[in-house]
Amino acid sequence: MDIDARFLLCPMPVIRLSAAMAKVAIGDRLTVRCTDPGALYDIPAWCRLEGHEILETRTESSGEIVIVVRAGR
Amino acid sequence: MEERKRKAVVLLSGGLDSMLAARLMLDQGIHVEGINFFTGFCVEGHTHAVRLDRRARPVRNNALHSAEQLGIRLHIIEVIEEYKDVVLNPRHGYGAHLNPCLDCKSFMVGHARQWMEEHGFDFIVTGEVLGQRPMSQRRDTLPVVARESGALDRLLRPLCAKLLPPTLPEREGWVDRERLLGLSGRNRKPQIGMAHAYGYEYAQPAGGCCFLTDPNYTKKLRDLWGSRGERRYDFDDIMLLKIGRHLRPRPSFKLIIGREEGENRFLEGYRNRFVHLWTPEHNGPLALLQGAADDADLDLACAIAARFGQGRAAQTVRVAVGEPNGSRHDREVAPLPPHALATDWYL
Numbered sequence: 001m002d003i004d005a006r007f008l009l010c011p012m013p014v015i016r017l018s019a020a021m022a023k024v025a026i027g028d029r030l031t032v033r034c035t036d037p038g039a040l041y042d043i044p045a046w047c048r049l050e051g052h053e054i055l056e057t058r059t060e061s062s063g064e065i066v067i068v069v070r071a072g073r
Numbered sequence: 074m075e076e077r078k079r080k081a082v083v084l085l086s087g088g089l090d091s092m093l094a095a096r097l098m099l100d101q102g103i104h105v106e107g108i109n110f111f112t113g114f115c116v117e118g119h120t121h122a123v124r125l126d127r128r129a130r131p132v133r134n135n136a137l138h139s140a141e142q143l144g145i146r147l148h149i150i151e152v153i154e155e156y157k158d159v160v161l162n163p164r165h166g167y168g169a170h171l172n173p174c175l176d177c178k179s180f181m182v183g184h185a186r187q188w189m190e191e192h193g194f195d196f197i198v199t200g201e202v203l204g205q206r207p208m209s210q211r212r213d214t215l216p217v218v219a220r221e222s223g224a225l226d227r228l229l230r231p232l233c234a235k236l237l238p239p240t241l242p243e244r245e246g247w248v249d250r251e252r253l254l255g256l257s258g259r260n261r262k263p264q265i266g267m268a269h270a271y272g273y274e275y276a277q278p279a280g281g282c283c284f285l286t287d288p289n290y291t292k293k294l295r296d297l298w299g300s301r302g303e304r305r306y307d308f309d310d311i312m313l314l315k316i317g318r319h320l321r322p323r324p325s326f327k328l329i330i331g332r333e334e335g336e337n338r339f340l341e342g343y344r345n346r347f348v349h350l351w352t353p354e355h356n357g358p359l360a361l362l363q364g365a366a367d368d369a370d371l372d373l374a375c376a377i378a379a380r381f382g383q384g385r386a387a388q389t390v391r392v393a394v395g396e397p398n399g400s401r402h403d404r405e406v407a408p409l410p411p412h413a414l415a416t417d418w419y420l
Contacts, residue, residue, distance in 0.1 A: 006342065007339065007341075007342030007343075009312060009339075010133075010134050011109075011111055011134045011136075011137070011149050012111070012151070014134065014137070014149055015111065015149055015150075015151050018149065035338065035339070035342070037132050038132045038133060038134065040132070041132060041133035041134070041137075042133060042134045042137055045133070045134070045137045045138065045140075045141055046137055046147070046149075048141065049137070049140055049141060049145075049146055049147060050146065063338060
């Protein structure tokens with residue numbers, strides 16, 4: 001599942017991810033695309049608390065941040 | 074039969090007091106989860122995060138950071154739409170600016186009560202301290218919050234509980250009242266000492282945790298309402314009030330001008346919503362134009378945009394005017410001289 005959280009500021013990317021997480025099964029992969037650098041801290045922090053796994057974090061040349069998450073509990 | 078472990082939901086703002094209130098509950102063996110409401114006006118790392126020149130500060134959500142230190146789950150809930158009524162029609166009025174603190178607290182505790190009931194929790198915890206805030210944390214207003222939120226005696230304030238009548242969790246023995254605190258007033262030394270003892274990092278946002286207490290922000294919000302002739306806002310409005318320089322040179326239009334690269338990048342996201350100006354032949358900011366600008370207004374807007382770019386010393390500067398539909402036309406203008414940039418244009 002892809003989540004477009006570009007141009008949203010903290011904590012909206014986390015809120016979008018949380019809402020998407022409610023619709024997927026354990027083990028599913030979600031890709032969040034953001035522009036707020038706060039997401040680099042917030043999304044991994046939220047995933048640690050909720051038991052989800054960060055598979056990949058990268059910043060593209062455009063400045064967009066891409067975070068790939070595997071759904072845990 | 075062993076009594077089941079009691080559950081508390083704590084309103085975790087990201088500040089020190091709510092973190093300590095949660096800690097006191099964890100220390101008594103209570104199952105604690107945090108709840109944080111995003112109203113759109115919350116002061117977080119994001120304004121600093123947008124500005125590249127402020128990256129030295131921690132770029133993070135303070136409530137999440139508190140939850141991590143406590144080792145508890147955090148439920149971040151967006152309440153932007155529901156919160157409008159609190160901002161626009163506060164029953165108890167505003168504080169020094171547009172801060173409806175008492176209504177806000179009742180709103181948040183009320184939503185926490187609803188969440189508590191839906192999720193099978195037993196009581197609500199806040200980090201309120203008697204006498205710490207002039208509107209919402211007075212002896213006469215703390216009961217107002219408990220009553221208007223519907224939380225009644227399921228609302229526990231561990232930091233000042235000894236100064237208040239016992240609540241249900243205390244009377245039922247779910248928590249030991251003797252291990253709660255009796256803090257009052259604005260002196261924060263006890264909390265800071267506790268934070269050190271626990272080894273907690275905590276945020277101390279200058280001016281508080283809400284943009285509605287910020288005089289510069291609320292001036293812009295009042296201007297927005299005045300320009301529309303009515304008190305209403307949407308999410309993008311209140312986000313944009315946090316970003317860039319805001320200038321209203323004419324009643325008919327306003328410019329939002331990025332102050333640096335990070336803000337320009339953020340404003341890029343609004344190109345398809347607003348007329349926008351930039352100087353293609355010189356480095357310079359992106360400017361969004363809000364309102365209905367006629368041709369003369371547009372000339373002035375372009376001259377202002379040119380003033381803030383690297384071409385400000387040139388005789389003329391080409392300014393691109395982009396429309397939300399993607400079309401563009403260019404204007405050749407003389408950058409506005411510094412003395413013509415009236416200080417009362419700045420919001």
